[in-house]
Amino acid sequence: MAHGPAKGIGRWLFATNHKDIGTMYLWFSFAMFLLGGAFAMIIRAELFAPGMQLIKPEFFNQMTTMHGLIMVFGAIMPSFVGLANWMVPLQIGAPDMALPRMNNLSFWILPFGFALLASTLFMEGGAPNFGWTFYAPLSTTYAPDTVNFFIFGVHIIGASSIMGSINIIATILNLRAPGMTMMKLPLFVWTWLITAFLLVAVMPVLAGAVTMMLMDINFGTSFFDAAGGGDPVLFQHIFWFFGHPEVYIIILPAFGVISEIIPTFSRKPLFGYSSMVYATSAIAFLSFIVWAHHMFTTGMPIAGELYFMYATMLIAVPTGVKVFNWITTMFRGSLTFETPMLFAIAVVILFTFGGFTGLMLAVAPADIQYHDSYFVVGHFHYVMVAGAVFSMSGAVYYWLPKWTGKMYDETMGKMQFWIAFVGFNIAFIPQHFLGLAGMPRRYADYALQFSDWNMVSSIGAFMYGAAQLMFLYNVISTIVSGKPSTEEKTWEGAQGLEWTLPSPAPFHTFSTPPNVK
Amino acid sequence: MSTESNYYVPEESRLPVLGALALGLMALGAGLLLNDGASGILWVGTALLVAVMYIWFRTVIRENIAGMNSDQLKRSYVWGMSWFIFSEVMFFAVFFGTLFYVRTLALPWLGGEGDRSDMIHLVWPEFTAQWPLMETPSQAAGSNEFIGPDHHMSFPGWDKMFHWLPLWNTIILLTSSVTCHFAHHAMKHDDRKKFNIWLGVTVALGIIFLFLQYEEYHEAYTEMGLTLESGIYGSTFFMLTGFHGFHVTMGTFMLLIQWIRGLKGHFSSDDQFGFEASSWYWHFVDVVWAGLFLFVYVLA
Ligand code: HEM
Numbered sequence: 050m051a052h053g054p055a056k057g058i059g060r061w062l063f064a065t066n067h068k069d070i071g072t073m074y075l076w077f078s079f080a081m082f083l084l085g086g087a088f089a090m091i092i093r094a095e096l097f098a099p100g101m102q103l104i105k106p107e108f109f110n111q112m113t114t115m116h117g118l119i120m121v122f123g124a125i126m127p128s129f130v131g132l133a134n135w136m137v138p139l140q141i142g143a144p145d146m147a148l149p150r151m152n153n154l155s156f157w158i159l160p161f162g163f164a165l166l167a168s169t170l171f172m173e174g175g176a177p178n179f180g181w182t183f184y185a186p187l188s189t190t191y192a193p194d195t196v197n198f199f200i201f202g203v204h205i206i207g208a209s210s211i212m213g214s215i216n217i218i219a220t221i222l223n224l225r226a227p228g229m230t231m232m233k234l235p236l237f238v239w240t241w242l243i244t245a246f247l248l249v250a251v252m253p254v255l256a257g258a259v260t261m262m263l264m265d266i267n268f269g270t271s272f273f274d275a276a277g278g279g280d281p282v283l284f285q286h287i288f289w290f291f292g293h294p295e296v297y298i299i300i301l302p303a304f305g306v307i308s309e310i311i312p313t314f315s316r317k318p319l320f321g322y323s324s325m326v327y328a329t330s331a332i333a334f335l336s337f338i339v340w341a342h343h344m345f346t347t348g349m350p351i352a353g354e355l356y357f358m359y360a361t362m363l364i365a366v367p368t369g370v371k372v373f374n375w376i377t378t379m380f381r382g383s384l385t386f387e388t389p390m391l392f393a394i395a396v397v398i399l400f401t402f403g404g405f406t407g408l409m410l411a412v413a414p415a416d417i418q419y420h421d422s423y424f425v426v427g428h429f430h431y432v433m434v435a436g437a438v439f440s441m442s443g444a445v446y447y448w449l450p451k452w453t454g455k456m457y458d459e460t461m462g463k464m465q466f467w468i469a470f471v472g473f474n475i476a477f478i479p480q481h482f483l484g485l486a487g488m489p490r491r492y493a494d495y496a497l498q499f500s501d502w503n504m505v506s507s508i509g510a511f512m513y514g515a516a517q518l519m520f521l522y523n524v525i526s527t528i529v530s531g532k533p534s535t536e537e538k539t540w541e542g543a544q545g546l547e548w549t550l551p552s553p554a555p556f557h558t559f560s561t562p563p564n565v566k
Numbered sequence: 567m568s569t570e571s572n573y574y575v576p577e578e579s580r581l582p583v584l585g586a587l588a589l590g591l592m593a594l595g596a597g598l599l600l601n602d603g604a605s606g607i608l609w610v611g612t613a614l615l616v617a618v619m620y621i622w623f624r625t626v627i628r629e630n631i632a633g634m635n636s637d638q639l640k641r642s643y644v645w646g647m648s649w650f651i652f653s654e655v656m657f658f659a660v661f662f663g664t665l666f667y668v669r670t671l672a673l674p675w676l677g678g679e680g681d682r683s684d685m686i687h688l689v690w691p692e693f694t695a696q697w698p699l700m701e702t703p704s705q706a707a708g709s710n711e712f713i714g715p716d717h718h719m720s721f722p723g724w725d726k727m728f729h730w731l732p733l734w735n736t737i738i739l740l741t742s743s744v745t746c747h748f749a750h751h752a753m754k755h756d757d758r759k760k761f762n763i764w765l766g767v768t769v770a771l772g773i774i775f776l777f778l779q780y781e782e783y784h785e786a787y788t789e790m791g792l793t794l795e796s797g798i799y800g801s802t803f804f805m806l807t808g809f810h811g812f813h814v815t816m817g818t819f820m821l822l823i824q825w826i827r828g829l830k831g832h833f834s835s836d837d838q839f840g841f842e843a844s845s846w847y848w849h850f851v852d853v854v855w856a857g858l859f860l861f862v863y864v865l866a
């Protein structure tokens with residue numbers, strides 16, 4: 050294993066190297082991000098003005114569904130798995146992932162799974178149109194025939210996630226360099242350990258949910274049909290028992306990234322390291338017992354409403370601990386504002402905003418008004434885009450020199466940040482107003498009084514979309530013609546094992562584990 | 567934490583990408599089978615998967631025999647198997663959760679209990695909640711969309727107890743866990759002969775269980791009017807016992823492979839992970855059955 054990468058396409062098809070597999074994950078997720086982004090542009094173009102302009106309502110429904118599914122399962126989740134593949138072994142001093150061949154299997158399932166999902170767009174009956182939450186009976190009794198492809202696609206994508214997570218857990222628990230105790234792990238590694246645990250716990254739940262759908266649709270069972278003694282609301286319980294931990298699966302690795310970037314550019318160690326670890330664990334635990342806050346309008350008994358309301362609010366406590374620690378890390382640091390830091394600070398501010406709207410939604414009596422309105426769309430884009438996607442962008446700028454040995458263009462990076470930041474806020478702040486004014490989500494048309502803010506939102510969305518093309522340009526031009534940046538420690542204030550390696554990181558690293566003091 | 571200085575990182579391999587292709591073909595093929603009745607692609611995918619898994623496990627076993635697996639790598643396999651079983655636990659948790667939800671919340675509500683009884687009552691006025699659910703809401707409303715079963719599988723009373731298959735199945739499966747443990751114990755003392763015997767008995771018990779399970783299903787479909795389509799009782803009954811039966815099949819097969827490996831002399835007291843992993847899986851399947859016996863058969 051002393052030698053370098055294989056030649057030609059085989060290097061990628063038959064890879065066992067964590068860096069190569071990480072690279073494939075990152076590029077694949079970015080491709081999915083652009084595809085899901087294209088669907089979003091279609092949605093916002095249609096909603097630019099009231100009335101039906103460009104597409105048919107049936108197709109609009111397919112677009113919202115595919116946008117959500119592809120962004121969550123195809124873009125955000127694999128992007129962080131790619132990051133874990135690259136960084137976890139480097140940060141803990143491991144020679145590779147614990148189970149390198151399974152690692153490649155986890156990756157290569159994804160292109161097949163998403164090709165299957167995307168191909169439904171061209172099939173008779175069209176793509177899934179029941180929303181990314183695929184509530185029964187919309188997704189069973191009233192679903193297009195292609196739902197079966199969707200179900201089997203989810204099965205294999207879920208298998209990929211489970212194998213990927215098991216690999217990450219085994220790597221972190223078993224491959225740490227001597228002296229790298231649990232409480233010395235970089236926070237990105239900690240957050241991924243907990244995320245992987247969440248994934249192993251809830252992906253099987255998702256598999257169970259789609260399996261019951263499959264049975265109801267094709268084999269005459271009545272899990273989600275009251276006529277046979279089942280209950281459509283049961284579907285929502287199962288889905289959200291998966292779904293709420295899922296949103297933390299999306300955000301926890303992002304928290305990890307932020308916890309790496311902020312200390313570097315504050316030139317101070319992270320404030321409250323151990324409280325970060327405990328807060329992350331607390332969030333993970335709580336995420337299992339709050340799911341029905343998505344279901345306040347389903348007619349739960351009042352005791353249920355109250356319980357889920359208070360339990361949800363509890364999550365704000367550990368989340369608050371994290372935000373406090375990030376701010377305190379910056380406090381009196383000698384700050385500089387390179388592109389990764391700009392993204393990190395934006396995450397702290399915008400994610401906090403999204404957390405607050407989450408708290409508003411957690412208030413059961415208020416949520417009866419907000420539920421299924423554009424306010425919810427605003428809320429979750431603040432946490433998923435400004436939380437997860439922004440920190441992913443920051444992570445790429447932060448570690449790109451380590452990956453490629455080249456430096457991105459700082460001016461271009463900052464410009465991309467500002468266009469993304471401004472575009473994002475123009476796109477999503479108005480959605481809160483629209484929702485509070487009563488505009489429902491998932492409709493292809495709207496009443497005239499919603500026209501102005503929708504137009505503003507669409508303009509912001511196009512701007513944010515353009516920023517992503519610029520991001521692609523920045524990454525490619527860095528790889529092709531970036532200034533060489535070969536020092537080990539790219540950033541003056543950076544700490545951690547990955548910064549003891551040459552840049553670009555050699556094909557095999559830490560074949561003999563380093564000693565951590 | 568690692569102590570060894572060389573962790574075995576395998577050369578590039580064709581197996582993973584072929585495995586992914588197989589899974590992709592199976593997903594596509596299963597969809598095509600349901601939508602168009604065409605089964606070709608599903609078979610190709612399944613055959614490819616079987617081939618890949620066969621070669622993959624053979625490779626891993628050969629690597630182990632060649633001494634490439636350090637203790638540290640073996641620990642990775644231990645973690646891998648443990649978390650895989652945990653994911654299976656969560657998979658069964660969904661179906662148990664469904665059963666509990668239906669029995670304690672959904673059906674009583676349909677039967678008119680709870681805050682919204684006035685409204686529910688308008689929809690299904692004649693419906694009474696009971697478990698096992700013999701008459702579905704649609705039947706109560708005079709439609710035959712879902713027809714409840716004629717008979718159920720629950721405890722038939724003490725006098726008929728010994729004609730009750732689930733009891734025998736429980737005895738068989740619990741015994742097999744014990745014999746499996748004996749096999750483990752034997753190998754720990756490098757007693758290969760005893761190992762082969764006890765493991766052979768375990769596999770045989772697994773096969774008997776599957777046979778009885780088949781009998782039960784046959785009876786359900788032909789004599790008891792109990793099918794997947796007989797309302798939520800049939801749905802949960804077959805989903806839980808069916809997935810369990812599938813896992814017993816897998817577990818029996820895994821143990822059978824280990825038995826053959828035992829005959830070939832692959833194991834010793836300090837090198838028997840293939841067997842140990844399969845035995846954990848077997849104990850897990852056994853625990854699930856205990857839950858099934860209690861909640862699906864006895865407390866009904
Ligand atoms: C303080 C933390 C948070 C609280 C209190 C919170 C609360 C809520 C509530 C109550 C809803 C349901 C609103 C409704 O449908 O009426 C909701 C929706 C949602 N939240 Fe959050 N949330 C928080 C953080 C997050 C995070 C971190 C993410 C993801 C990264 C997230 C993603 C979502 C998504 C995707 C939905 C909408 C799902 C859908 O119906 O399509 N939330 N949130």
Ligand SMILES: [Cu+2]
Binds near residue numbers: 292293340342343
């Ligand atoms: Cu939630």
